[in-house]
Amino acid sequence: MKQLVIIGTVWPEPNSTAAGSRMLQLISLFQKQEYNITFLCSASLSDFSYDLSQLSIATQTIQLNDSSFNTIISDLNPNVVLFDRFMIEEQYGWRVMEHCPNALRILDTEDLHFLRKAREVAFKQNRELIFEDYLSDVFKRELASIYRCDLTLLISEYEMELAIQTFKIDTSLLYYLPFLSEQTNEKVPNFNERKHFISIGNFLHEPNWQTVLQLKQFWKSIKKELPEAELHVYGAYVTEKAKQLHNEKEGFLIKGRAESVAEVYAKSRVLIAPIPYGAGLKGKLFEAMQLGLPSITTSVGAEGMNGNLDWNGFISINENDFINKAILLYTDEEKWKNAQLNGYQIIEKRFKKTLFESDFIAKINELQHNLKSHRNKNFLGQILQHQSLQSTKYMSKWIEAKNNKA
Structure with a gap:
């Protein structure tokens, strides 16, 4: 059976956040293709965390800056790894690359954090957004994460256009996958x-x-x-x-x-x-x-x-x-x-879910069958893997060594 590992920022809370609902939609897409799914997360469970065991999903708590993750991911040996937002890819992406180099790496942005940050800065300064607002530290980190992954999911057509037209990200690295609806219109109060x-x-x-x-x-x-x-x-x-x-x-x-x-x-x-x-x-x-x-x-x-x-x-x-x-x-x-x-x-x-699910799975299958050639074309991603993640990697190793010593 095909293996999917999801590394979450938090445990999904579909009744608290749209991001939680979005995560369950992604899980549904992969389960329909008979993926065996394991959800990993370093956050604490809350009273409102969704019980993933109801969906027959294995769960495991992982540690930040700890080599125990290496053993966990190696034992799971996934075909696909889904990172829940760029911060998670920064933390665990280099470990996935080292221990599961053949796993397809997918980044789910939820939304473009650098866009939200740029708009926040302009709003709080009571002015219109200008191009320089985009160019924050968050922008550099998020784009680097996009390039390091094999595919990035964007939820908004506006963000797809921004990524392609303004920042010239190759379309082969991006995929538009919005909220998905399976609901039929039921009778509601008038x-x-x-x-x-x-x-x-x-x-x-x-x-x-x-x-x-x-x-x-x-x-x-x-x-x-x-x-x-x-x-x-x-x-x-x-x-x-x-x-x-x-x-x-x-x-x-x-x-x-x-x-x-x-x-x-x-x-x-x-x-x-x-x-x-x-x-x-x-x-x-x-x-x-x-x-x-x-x-x-x-x-x-x-x-x-x-x-x-x-x-x-x-x-x-x-x-x-x-x-x-x-x-x-x-x-x-x-x-x-x-x-x-x-x-x-x-x-x-x-x-409507049926507008997207077949094409999405076809894209995943295509990338898995042509992963080497796909990565060879993403030369900027290879450069970033070689350089950018080294600082994250060795900082993580330093923190781990410090923790062990303590």
Whole structure:
């Protein structure tokens, strides 16, 4: 049986983060091709970590900067190794190359971290993004990781275009694989059976926190026009500063973790997400479309999602526009129904699992059969393997020796 090893940044939490859901989607793709999967991770399990044994996936805790990993990966002898974000490839990539040189190495970016970082810098300096914002330390590390791997998965068409057009990364090293939907449209509550606004997002993720701050700023104007409406803000890992925003009188309610996203979405009339910066695809908006909940967001929020199709509600251009569109979508039943249908169309035409799974597996099989020639063409990757990882390798060995001595 074919062997896949996934090295995770954290143990998947599909009910807490879009990244957790994404990981389970990738696992499903490989299991359908009869891969035996082992998930390795150095992080601690949380109360909300997904029980991977339910999917017949073996799990093992690994140590940072410890040669015990060498034995583990050698014994598993995988055909494919999937790195969960570039930081994991930095930490373990050189060990995989040394002990399993014939394993296909795949990097799942989740989103381009350097893009999110560049946008954060521009946002916090209250200015437009410029090219030099991209060129951070994160940019150099992430691109080096992309070149060292045999294939990198990008979740957004925008990020594919940025990588190819702006940074001239060879298309043979990249693969577009967005969120995948298997869901059929089930009956959901209608317009009149719903009330209140909703927002959702892991509070530890900085763009989500900034979105909550934007909502706090916008909410009074919305509440003035819709005095009976409330805003329910859900998200895992609520911080103390977030709790301080809770205000019953204003109808601005910090609800914390949602036990079931489907249930809280079904009760709500409109999702509002004035996302100021970020990267990748937004899981909250993807799930809203799947579950028949219209939304209002920004151009960054909608980026890479709807293509040339109409949005699942409105994409705002500024604060006043956002407030006006939120009121309109909440009160106009016809526009709400059309928005819901638009969301279903986006899912059906752009994210249905059957649109991607066969081509993805074909790409994996092709690379495995032509791995040597594929790597020979990626000469920059070979240079980076020779040079860049040596510092990571010997720093790791130094830390291990220091730990052993202690």
